[in-house]
Amino acid sequence: MDCTAAALFPSLKAGDDVPMMPAGEPAWVLLDKEREDGLAAQLRALLAELGSRVPDGLAEGVSVDETGGVVHICEGVSISACVRIEGPCYVGAGAELRHAAYLRADSWICAGAVVGHATEVKHSVLLPGAKAPHFNYVGDSLLGGDVNLGAGVKLSNLRNDGRNVLVRGLGDPVDSGLRKFGAILGEGTGLGCNAVTNPGVVLGMRCNVWPNVTVSGAHPAGSVLRE
DSSP states (O other): OOOBHHHHOTTOOOSTTSOOOOSSSBGGGGGOTTSTTSHHHHHHHHHHHHOOBOOSSOOTTOEEEOSSSOEEEOTTOEEOTTOEEESSEEEOTTOEEOTTOEEOTTEEEOTTOEEEETOEEESOEEOTTOEEEESOEEESOEEOTTOEEOTTOEEOOBOTTOOOOEEOSSSSOEEOSOSBOOEEEOTTOEEOTTOEEOTTEEEOTTOEEOTTOEEOSEEOTTOEEOO
């Protein structure tokens, strides 16, 4: 299975709104906080260029905390009541932050993406049009365009023993080099309600995970995971 960004996100076009994806390497290297071209470093560079931007007249209960870094919210973002945003964080044009959404540090929410009610995002990218709309946890993960998480879907990002996350299903287990690594979901993939991904899951384009299923390892494009 090809785990590069080119295979998982073929419609992605480089631009100011999306992070630069690693070429010729597994997409999960973007989640390495030690890399100069990792998500955290790219986000900080973008925010240093753009500066802080927090709209006036936010809804009741919305809080923006720039203690740890800049928050930049583009024009046309819909922000409902009781949303919490912690910098560094970027929210692209036309994105939607629904009631009680929680964006933690190093969240990059691209144009048209949705972070829904009671959904928590941390050190992750929602590429254009990705949706985590209801009671989701998205930690240390990459969601491709038009990905949809059903209500209650959790992308687990940490092994119980705290060791590096292994990616299985590619032959011998591959050490990702990451202590925290949730899931990488290819374009058009959908997960049913209350599905859970174990740390280190990679799903190719247009995969379909049935409700209540726990997923481990890497699965090629078009996979249907029923159990």
